[in-house]
Amino acid sequence: MEPDLTDEAAYEQVRAEQWQRMSRRGMLRATAGAGLGAAFMGAASAAAPATASTTTTAAAADGPIVKPLPPELFITHGTNAETRWEALKGAGLHTPVDRFFVRNHVSTPLIDARTWRLKLWGSGLRGSPAEDAPVEFSYEDLLGLRAETITAFIECTGNGRGFFTSQQGQQVSGTPWKLGAVGVARWRGVPLSTVLERAGLTRRAVDILPRGLDPEYIDKGENLGRVRRPLPVAKALKDVLLAYEMNGEPLAPDHGFPVRLVVPSWVGIASVKWLGDIQVSDQPLFSPWNTRFYRFFGPDHPAEGSAPLTRMNVKSAFExxxxxxxxxxxxxVLTGRSWSGNGRIRTVEVSTDGGATWHRARTHGPHPSRAWVRWEHTWRPPATGRYELLARAVDETGARQPATVPHNTLGYLFGAVVRHPVTVT
Known part of the structure; x- marks a missing residue:
């Protein structure tokens, strides 16, 4: 089981173990801007959107999202699109790209992979390269490094937010997602640890700050800059991927082309899309996305909020x-999926009478530790009328979905059992 990186002792233990492995391999250093051969130029050109010309071109679409959003697949929420759960029935383990939810702060940029560069800089790298003189990697550089493939879910921290109001009668702010702000994909790319080592990561490094290339975000009239959120070096070295493929194809623009972070099991904001640069620091780093947002706020929490949110919680949904x-x-045959940021789901139970009785659901198919499990339950309604269907899961740590969850004003991490209404006629 992944250690709790918010715990200082566990955090230092992970860092020590990873530095031991790194010292055995030896630290490699990248040459800024060095290409790895013409063989990768064709791949980069083929993957680049035909309409893209610069690294910061805004999406040329009717709205902030580029891909089609047919109403039978998505519920749109301004700059965001929520997957309809019925669209996943029979879809297999991986969410098809055309049905994968979209979480945009502003709008999807179109980026040319041929001119794109990933820039690393800061006091946590050897020589403390400045922001205007960073270590750089091109798209073809990344394609030339040893790749890894993982299957993992990405989930918006506010997934389920709407149920704070509809089920618990509590007011929250933010996109009123039901449960469709989550998806599982097969991601392929380069371990972030590889690139950090090649860039000259030092033992002094504490935090990294990935930043996207999407437009600057304006909140209540204040320009907060481009989306960026600190990540502990311990997590960065553990299992984070610089992904350039999704389900066997180059990333689509809405999902982070040309390169995004995939931070398994953590809140979706950590998996920064359209990655442009990474600050590596020997001091703790901060941004609005770990101070103003993505903490618990409210009467039952400190004035400055809780600690920054990290791992996602347990959820279940009917298809x-x-x-x-x-x-x-x-x-x-009622079908659905359950998942948890703590690891594999151990059991799933279903109630067809509003929670009066519960029955063990049958799970099926592959169940990677960082994805969801699919399940089914056969039901013959005893009569016509209104029913509430409930599903609840327990993960391998023993974490169980509760009947209710404590309130927080930004509506994060709703993990209570959802009451799904149906009518039998």
Whole structure:
């Protein structure tokens, strides 16, 4: 099980173990801007969107999202698009790209991989390169490094936010997601640890600060700059990926082309899209995305908020339309998925009578530790009328979905059992 990196002792233990492995391999250093051969130029050119010309071109689309958003697949929320759970029925373990949710602070940029560079700088690198004289990697440089493939979910921290209001009667701010701000994909790319080592990571490094190339974010009239959120070096070295493929294809623009971070099991904001640069520091780093946002705020929390949020919690969802209508007098196979940032799901239970009784669901298919498990339960409704279907899961750490969760004003980490309404006619 992944250690709790918010715990100081565990944090230092992970750092020590990783430095031992790094010292055995030896530290490699990258040459700024060095290409790894013409063989990768074709791949970069082929992957680049035809309409892209610079690294900061705004999306040329009708709205802030580039890909089509048919209403049978998505619920749109301004700059964001939520996957309809019924669209995942029969879709397999991996969420198809055309059904993967979109979380944008502003709008999707179109970026040319041929001119894109990943820039690393800061006091945590050898020689403390300045922001205007960074260590650089091109797209073809990354394609030439040893690649890894992982299957992992990415989930918005506010997934389920709408249920604070609809189920618990509590007011929260932010996008009123139901449960569709999550998706599982097969990600391929270069371990972030490899690039940090080649850039000259030192033992003094404490935090990194990845920053995206999307437009600057304005909050209540204040320009907060481009999206960026600190990440502890311990987590960065453990399992974070610089991903350039999603489900076997180059990243789509809405999902971070040309390169994004994939930070397994952590809050979605950590998986910065359209990665442009990474500050590496020997001091703790801060941004609005770990001070103003992505903490618990409210009457039951400190004035400055809780510690920055890290790992996602346990959730379950039915692959059914909200307020679905089901036929009476027949058996229905209810299907769904459960997942947790703590690791594999151990058990899933389903209730078809509003929580009065519970039945063990049957799980099936592969179940990677950083993805979800698929399950099913057969139900023959006893009569026509309104019903509430409930699903709850327990993960390998023993964490269980509760009936309610404590309130926080930004509506993060709603993990209570969701009451899914259906009508039998």
């Amino acid at each position: 059914l339309p909200w307020d679905a209508t089901l036929a009476a007098g027949r058996r229905h």
